[in-house]
Amino acid sequence: xxxxxxxxxxxxxxxxxxxxxxxxxxxxxxxxxxxxxxxxxxxxxxxxxxxxxxxxxxxxxxxxxxxxxxxxxxxxxxxxxxxxxxxxxxxxxxxxxxxxxxxxxxxxxxxxxxxxxxxxxxxxxxxxxxxxxxxxxxxxxxxxxxxxxxxxxxxxxxxxxxxxxxxxxxxxxxxxxxxxxxxxxxxxxxxxxxxxxxxxxxxxxxxxxxxxxxxxxxxxxxxxxxxxxxxxxxxxxxxxxxxxxxxxxxxxxxxxxxxxxxxxxxxxxxxxxxxxxxxxxxxxxxxxxxxxxxxxxxxxxxxxxxxxxxxxxxxxxxxxxxxxxxxxxxxxxxxxxxxxxxxxxxxxxxxxxxxxxxxxxxxxxxxxxxxxxxxxxxxxxxxxxxxxxxxxxxxxxxxxxxxxxxxxxxxxxxxxxxxxxxxxxxxxxxx
Amino acid sequence: xxxxxxxxxxxxxxxxxxxxxxxxxxxxxxxxxxxxxxxxxxxxxxxxxxxxxxxxxxxxxxxxxxxxxxxxxxxxxxxxxxxxxxxxxxxxxxxxxxxxxxxxxxxxxxxxxxxxxxxxxxxxxxxxxxxxxxxxxxxxxxxxxxxxxxxxxxxxxxxxxxxxxxxxxxxxxxxxxxxxxxxxxxxxxxxxxxxxxxxxxxxxxxxxxxxxxxxxxxxxxxxxxxxxxxxxxxxxxxxxxxxxxxxxxxxxxxxxxxxxxxxxxxxx
Numbered sequence: 001x002x003x004x005x006x007x008x009x010x011x012x013x014x015x016x017x018x019x020x021x022x023x024x025x026x027x028x029x030x031x032x033x034x035x036x037x038x039x040x041x042x043x044x045x046x047x048x049x050x051x052x053x054x055x056x057x058x059x060x061x062x063x064x065x066x067x068x069x070x071x072x073x074x075x076x077x078x079x080x081x082x083x084x085x086x087x088x089x090x091x092x093x094x095x096x097x098x099x100x101x102x103x104x105x106x107x108x109x110x111x112x113x114x115x116x117x118x119x120x121x122x123x124x125x126x127x128x129x130x131x132x133x134x135x136x137x138x139x140x141x142x143x144x145x146x147x148x149x150x151x152x153x154x155x156x157x158x159x160x161x162x163x164x165x166x167x168x169x170x171x172x173x174x175x176x177x178x179x180x181x182x183x184x185x186x187x188x189x190x191x192x193x194x195x196x197x198x199x200x201x202x203x204x205x206x207x208x209x210x211x212x213x214x215x216x217x218x219x220x221x222x223x224x225x226x227x228x229x230x231x232x233x234x235x236x237x238x239x240x241x242x243x244x245x246x247x248x249x250x251x252x253x254x255x256x257x258x259x260x261x262x263x264x265x266x267x268x269x270x271x272x273x274x275x276x277x278x279x280x281x282x283x284x285x286x287x288x289x290x291x292x293x294x295x296x297x298x299x300x301x302x303x304x305x306x307x308x309x310x311x312x313x314x315x316x317x318x319x320x321x322x323x324x325x326x327x328x329x330x331x332x333x334x335x336x337x338x339x340x341x342x343x344x345x346x347x348x349x350x351x352x353x354x355x356x357x358x359x360x361x362x363x364x365x366x367x368x369x370x371x372x373x374x375x376x377x378x379x380x381x382x383x384x385x386x387x388x389x390x391x392x393x394x395x396x397x398x399x400x401x402x403x404x405x406x407x408x409x410x411x412x413x414x415x416x417x418x419x420x421x422x423x424x425x426x427x428x429x430x431x
Numbered sequence: 432x433x434x435x436x437x438x439x440x441x442x443x444x445x446x447x448x449x450x451x452x453x454x455x456x457x458x459x460x461x462x463x464x465x466x467x468x469x470x471x472x473x474x475x476x477x478x479x480x481x482x483x484x485x486x487x488x489x490x491x492x493x494x495x496x497x498x499x500x501x502x503x504x505x506x507x508x509x510x511x512x513x514x515x516x517x518x519x520x521x522x523x524x525x526x527x528x529x530x531x532x533x534x535x536x537x538x539x540x541x542x543x544x545x546x547x548x549x550x551x552x553x554x555x556x557x558x559x560x561x562x563x564x565x566x567x568x569x570x571x572x573x574x575x576x577x578x579x580x581x582x583x584x585x586x587x588x589x590x591x592x593x594x595x596x597x598x599x600x601x602x603x604x605x606x607x608x609x610x611x612x613x614x615x616x617x618x619x620x621x622x623x624x625x626x627x628x629x630x631x632x633x634x635x636x637x638x639x640x641x642x643x644x645x646x647x648x649x650x651x652x653x654x655x656x657x658x659x660x661x662x663x664x665x666x667x668x669x670x671x672x673x674x675x676x677x678x679x680x681x682x683x684x685x686x687x688x689x690x691x692x693x694x695x696x697x698x699x
Binding site for chain 1: 470507508509510511532533535536537538541542543546547556560563601604
């Protein structure tokens with residue numbers, strides 16, 4: 001039995017990995033696509049940053065007084081911008097020329113700008129951003145123009161307040177808000193925003209990764225059964241002296257092995273993709289999770305692993321049962337797409353809310369779907385609420401055994417050959 | 432009283448005798464009795480009965496949809512009979528299916544091979560189920576390589592093979608373990624003259640050399656006359672005539688099996 005199982009697994013893995021469709025789609029594409037995406041994004045970011053360095057701004061100075069001069073100097077020194085003064089009396093005169101130039105924005109300093117500022121009258125400063133089709137670089141350029149302007153305004157405010165108060169900053173920000181969190185009944189010195197950001201990567205990332213792995217494995221299992229039909233190898237295989245259950249388990253194990261390979265490729269690709277970003281934010285978000293009791297322990301990983309394993313098995317058995325009804329690989333993939341629905345529902349719901357926040361009926365529906373449970377287990381790793389997760393493992397195990405039993409029954413009888421025949425005959429009658 | 436008991440024992444022995452003889456002395460390999468198979472509303476087999484003796488090549492011939500493939504699939508434990516019984520070496524194909532699978536080898540009509548494996552790998556994979564021993568395995572695969580006559584091409588992936596090469600690989604697979612019974616559904620289906628000639632040669636030679644019993648089905652009457660020791664004409668799920676090719680030709684007073692078949696079906 002064991003040597004037979006090994007034989008089947010070895011063949012399954014060979015067949016699946018050597019199938020160009022599978023090798024390309026499951027291993028090579030994620031391994032190449034994500035790093036390539038990361039590379040492209042990084043390159044364009046760098047290009048945008050490069051263009052930001054040589055940003056130039058045009059000024060129409062209708063004031064010609066001290067504050068106007070201050071403002072242009074400020075733009076040059078603090079904003080690191082190349083400032084070009086245009087000899088015009090209104091924007092209409094230069095708009096067309098500006099559009100064709102490389103100027104990011106035009107600032108129109110109105111008449112009496114300095115006088116009004118001195119007398120405490122609000123002035124309007126028109127800043128025309130030049131739109132050349134949008135894009136992140138253009139938006140960045142516009143904010144690069146805006147921020148020295150805001151800083152200039154703040155300096156003016158501080159100057160005015162400074163005439164009355166010794167420390168104008170206290171007047172502007174009299175209260176300092178210091179965000180902290182309470183985790184598992186303990187106050188911790190970490191802002192809730194940071195915790196939410198960390199949790200989001202788990203709440204969003206884990207369901208996505210789990211769903212991807214399950215879909216991958218289902219596709220593989222369905223392909224492995226349906227291709228036996230498509231390539232007309234099933235009958236020969238079924239006539240061999242090997243138990244049908246061993247055959248089924250061999251197919252399932254082979255699919256899991258290749259799916260794990262695909263998942264690893266995807267994760268490596270995604271990690272590389274994430275690493276490509278030039279954001280400093282990720283380091284700020286690094287929190288010592290174990291210090292605040294949020295790091296998953298060995299037990300948490302064991303629960304997640306077990307939960308993932310049983311639901312993966314149920315998904316595979318389901319895929320096998322579904323693919324028995326198909327005549328070929330394409331048919332199996334089409335039938336399988338219906339099975340994805342119960343995968344997407346828990347993923348989407350759990351991404352946005354906690355299961356306990358749902359109305360009871362919806363909660364029961366969600367809990368009845370086996371794929372909900374590994375996602376709950378992933379969440380339990382941070383919340384420490386393992387009760388639902390362990391209960392879920394029990395439930396999914398029973399569900400899996402039931403589906404496996406159905407799959408084994410189909411494999412053990414002539415149904416694996418005749419179901420498809422019946423389906424075909426029904427089709428002919430319909431025609 | 433004593434006499435009566437003895438007489439009863441004698442009677443029961445006499446009643447059992449055909450079965451005992453059938454299974455051992457006469458060497459019955461396949462016994463098909465009143466076999467019925469119904470798919471929904473379609474009666475594929477309608478009381479089919481025949482037997483195959485040890486060491487013979489037995490041919491089932493008949494038109495498309497006559498029930499040949501269904502009969503072979505039931506003998507090979509792939510389908511379950513609706514009623515009736517099939518025994519292979521005295522083992523029931525329903526209740527002792529796993530025992531039957533150990534002694535038979537089945538070649539389906541439209542069989543394929545795993546296209547991403549090489550010919551060698553395919554033979555190795557298939558041989559391992561019957562031959563777990565590594566040294567024996569080598570002999571079996573070498574044997575299969577010789578039967579197939581594919582030579583160096585066995586190193587190539589199956590997807591590069593022509594239809595004829597694939598069929599030769601599959602025939603080699605079916606015979607390599609020297610099965611006690613080989614069930615071959617249209618062994619030369621879709622092959623050109625040369626490939627078909629090669630395959631027929633293999634089957635005939637192999638059976639003679641190794642005492643393999645063969646149950647085959649075919650459309651090709653020439654092939655059947657050349658290969659089969661006995662044939663059964665099957666039509667609408669029933670045997671309509673049975674005998675050696677020579678007997679059938681004599682019985683219907685015709686020149687060849689094709690004519691005999693046409694005559695029988697027409698009469699039926």
